[in-house]
Amino acid sequence: MISETHQRKRSRQRDKVLDAVRSTRTHPGADWVFHEVRKEIPNISLATVYRNLNLLVQSGEINEVLCDGQLRFDANKTDHFHFTCRLCKGIFDIDETRVTEPGFKLPRGYLVENVKMDFYGVCPQCQSKG
Numbered sequence: 001m002i003s004e005t006h007q008r009k010r011s012r013q014r015d016k017v018l019d020a021v022r023s024t025r026t027h028p029g030a031d032w033v034f035h036e037v038r039k040e041i042p043n044i045s046l047a048t049v050y051r052n053l054n055l056l057v058q059s060g061e062i063n064e065v066l067c068d069g070q071l072r073f074d075a076n077k078t079d080h081f082h083f084t085c086r087l088c089k090g091i092f093d094i095d096e097t098r099v100t101e102p103g104f105k106l107p108r109g110y111l112v113e114n115v116k117m118d119f120y121g122v123c124p125q126c127q128s129k130g
């Protein structure tokens with residue numbers, strides 16, 4: 001049987017992991033989340049952080065984003081696209097909903113229910129460095 005203290009500890013870990021992902025719009029990876037959560041829970045393990053990230057994805061509280069073969073996490077639940085910069089590997093939110101919307105009919109009658117699209121290129125900061 002799982003004790004009450006144990007359960008409280010578990011939900012605290014989960015909350016801290018969620019807080020860390022929500023605290024940024026940079027779409028952090030598990031390593032970054034681990035680093036942040038350790039400031040509050042010094043003895044937490046990377047495996048626990050991974051487990052909690054997976055639980056949060058499964059419960060729909062955060063999304064996973066694949067960038068350059070790496071799994072990153074996103075607490076922004078509104079509909080948006082991602083722009084990945086090939087230089088700094090940053091992932092930026094693009095709130096451009098005009099591109100295609102659910103209900104939109106593609107030629108030949110395909111009804112769009114969901115759109116998954118990613119943009120790749122160079123972000124404004126990296127362009128100004130060039």
Ligand SMILES: [Zn+2]
Pocket residue numbers: 085086087088089090122123124125126
């Ligand atoms: Zn960049």
Ligand SMILES: [Zn+2]
Pocket residue numbers: 027074076080081082092093
């Ligand atoms: Zn995002």
